[in-house]
Amino acid sequence: MRPSMLSIALLAVVVNPGDLFVSDCAGGPARITHVDRKTGKQTVVSNGAISTAAGGEDALRDPSGLALDAQGNLLVADGGSVGIGPGGPSFSPGSIVRIDPASGRQTTVSSNPISQAAGGAQLFSALPDLDVASDGTIYAIVSGVSPGAVVGVNPSTGAQTLASDDATSTGQGGDAGLSAPSGIAITGSQAYVSTLAGVVRVDLQTGVQKIVSTNAISQAAGGEQDFTGPTGITLESAGSALVTD
Numbered sequence: 722m723r724p725s726m727l728s729i730a731l732l733a734v735v736v737n738p739g740d741l742f743v744s745d746c747a748g749g750p751a752r753i754t755h756v757d758r759k760t761g762k763q764t765v766v767s768n769g770a771i772s773t774a775a776g777g778e779d780a781l782r783d784p785s786g787l788a789l790d791a792q793g794n795l796l797v798a799d800g801g802s803v804g805i806g807p808g809g810p811s812f813s814p815g816s817i818v819r820i821d822p823a824s825g826r827q828t829t830v831s832s833n834p835i836s837q838a839a840g841g842a843q844l845f846s847a848l849p850d851l852d853v854a855s856d857g858t859i860y861a862i863v864s865g866v867s868p869g870a871v872v873g874v875n876p877s878t879g880a881q882t883l884a885s886d887d888a889t890s891t892g893q894g895g896d897a898g899l900s901a902p903s904g905i906a907i908t909g910s911q912a913y914v915s916t917l918a919g920v921v922r923v924d925l926q927t928g929v930q931k932i933v934s935t936n937a938i939s940q941a942a943g944g945e946q947d948f949t950g951p952t953g954i955t956l957e958s959a960g961s962a963l964v965t966d
Contacts, residue, residue: 742766742795742822744784751781753795753820767795767825777826780818786850786904790876791857795820796830798848798861815848817859817874830859831879841880844872850953852907860884860912860925862902869902871912871923884912885928895929896921904954906962913962915951920962934962 741756752768765771769779786798801815816832829835833843847865854860859874870886883889887897898921899914906913912923919935932938936946953965 742787744787744797746781746783751784751799753781753784753787753797753822753825755822766822767820767827769827771825772820772827775821775824775826777821777824778818778829780816780827780829782813783815784818785848786852786862788852788859790819790853790859793822795822796851796853796859798851800849801845801847801865814845816845817848817851817861817879829879830876831874831881833881835879836874836881839875839878839880841875841878841882842872844870844881844883849902850904852905852912854907854925855909860905860907862905862914864902868897869899869916871899871902871905871914871925871928873925883928884925885923885930887930889928890923890930893927893929896932898930898932903952904964906954906956908956908960913954913956915954915964917950919948919951920954920964 741758743754745752745754750768752765755764755766773779783800784797785800788796797818799816799818801813814833817830819828819830833845837843846863848861849864851861857876859876861872863870863872868887871884873882873884891897901917902914904915910925912925914921920933922931922933936948940946951964951966955963
């Protein structure tokens with residue numbers, strides 16, 4: 722592992738009071754960087770070279786959202802990649818990558834081909850973020866399609882299952898709120914998703930959505946109208962959502 726300069730840091734996850742992991746893909750190979758919050762020291766814990774030297778894959782292309790599983794591994798939403806071929810630009814759907822923070826070894830947990838081989842759906846497009854439920858199921862935000870979706874992923878097989886999209890929700894009397902989703906945070910059986918317009922609560926058991934905050938909702942409640950393009954989201958222990966915009 723070697724020290725590095727952060728360029729464009731995308732998303733971060735706090736592991737414990739002294740540690741921070743940041744996804745980064747500009748100014749060099751796609752990588753995950755550890756930041757010591759006490760000293761500010763940056764150390765690359767995983768990139769293609771580190772992973773292959775540890776017997777892993779070179780799986781990161783456009784890393785964004787980060788989460789931790791119960792075993793202490795990092796899970797990365799690798800957003801997808803754009804290539805230029807004879808027919809012009811082409812897009813490769815994203816994947817979920819598991820990283821051992823001690824060795825930097827990367828393993829692809831789920832992609833459309835892996836899910837298909839496991840008998841699951843092929844639902845991935847661009848993947849901006851993910852989180853892990855208490856039962857270990859990974860939930861990823863799928864963007865780059867209209868509307869967006871929340872997709873459940875079996876962490877053992879990589880099989881993908883649709884948890885919610887607008888059609889699923891409205892078919893049960895819920896809201897249609899997943900317009901350009903960008904972030905997800907899970908508590909219990911509920912996911913809170915940041916979208917182009919605000920924040921949506923998703924019941925992960927039924928797929929029903931409830932739009933809980935937009936500028937209009939905030940104004941009606943006597944609050945500010947501050948959303949212009951929400952991105953990341955996290956939940957406080959008291960139950961409030963914190964949204965970057």
